[in-house]
Amino acid sequence: MCSLYYKDVLDYWGQWDKDYQIFALSNEEWRNVAIICKFLKVLYDVTCVFSSSNYPMANLYFRGVWKVHKVSLDTVKGPHSFLTLMVKKMQTKFNKYWAEYSLILSCAAILDPRYKLNYVQYYFTTIYGIHASNFVETILSNLRHLLDEYAKKSKSTSSSLAENSNVSDKDPFDSSLYQHNVNSADFGGDFDESDDYKRYLNESSTKSEKSQLDIYLEEPELELNSQIDVLDY
Known part of the structure; x- marks a missing residue:
C-alpha cells in the first residue's frame, strides 16, 4: 500500500x-x-474488525467470513491469472473452516433481528447461485430442530420444578386440616382442576400452526445500525 x-x-x-x-x-x-x-x-x-471488537459476536463474524469467501471466489474466476494459484491454496484452508462453521454462523445471523433470513439468503445466493435455497433450507431445518430441543428441555425443567414444588408443599400440611378443607368445598366429584388447566394450556399452545421461529422470521427486520456496518468496503 x-x-x-x-x-x-x-x-x-x-x-x-x-x-x-x-x-x-x-x-x-x-x-x-x-x-x-x-x-x-x-x-x-476483516481481521481488524474481528480483533478490534472487545465483544466479538457471531453475527458479525458471518458477514466478515462471507466477504472473504466471496472475494476469493471472484478472484479465482476473474481475469487475474497470476493470483489464481495463491488464492486456491488459501481456499483449501478456508473451505475447511467454512464447512465447519458456516451453519452456526448463519443461525446466529438469522437470530439477529436486524438481519434475519433475507440477509442470509442474499449472501448465500451470491456464493451458491440457484443452489443457495438448499443450504438455506438446511439452516432453517437445524434452527427448528434446535428450537424443538429447547422447548422439550424447557418443558422437562418446568415439570421437574413443579413436582419438587408439590412435594415440598405437601410435607408441612396438617392432614386433618387438609381433610377438613376438602370436605367443606363441593367440587362436584373427583374433578382435578389443576390437571385440566395444564391440559388446556398444552392444547392452546399447539393450536397455532406457526412456531415462534416462523413468527420471528415473518416480523420486519430492525433498521441497521450504521456503526455496525463496518464491512461495507
Whole structure:
C-alpha cells in the first residue's frame, strides 16, 4: 500500500538513479501490485474488525467470513491469472473452516433481528447461485430442530420444578386440616382442576400452526445500525 502511494516518486527516481533501475517496476507490475493490495485489503479489514471488537459476536463474524469467501471466489474466476494459484491454496484452508462453521454462523445471523433470513439468503445466493435455497433450507431445518430441543428441555425443567414444588408443599400440611378443607368445598366429584388447566394450556399452545421461529422470521427486520456496518468496503 505504501509503495502504491509513492508510485510516481519511485518511477521518477528510477529514471535518474541507475542503481535503483534494476528494482524499478514496469507498468504491468504496478498494476499487479494494485490488484494484490486490493485483494489483501479485504482480509486486512476483516481481521481488524474481528480483533478490534472487545465483544466479538457471531453475527458479525458471518458477514466478515462471507466477504472473504466471496472475494476469493471472484478472484479465482476473474481475469487475474497470476493470483489464481495463491488464492486456491488459501481456499483449501478456508473451505475447511467454512464447512465447519458456516451453519452456526448463519443461525446466529438469522437470530439477529436486524438481519434475519433475507440477509442470509442474499449472501448465500451470491456464493451458491440457484443452489443457495438448499443450504438455506438446511439452516432453517437445524434452527427448528434446535428450537424443538429447547422447548422439550424447557418443558422437562418446568415439570421437574413443579413436582419438587408439590412435594415440598405437601410435607408441612396438617392432614386433618387438609381433610377438613376438602370436605367443606363441593367440587362436584373427583374433578382435578389443576390437571385440566395444564391440559388446556398444552392444547392452546399447539393450536397455532406457526412456531415462534416462523413468527420471528415473518416480523420486519430492525433498521441497521450504521456503526455496525463496518464491512461495507
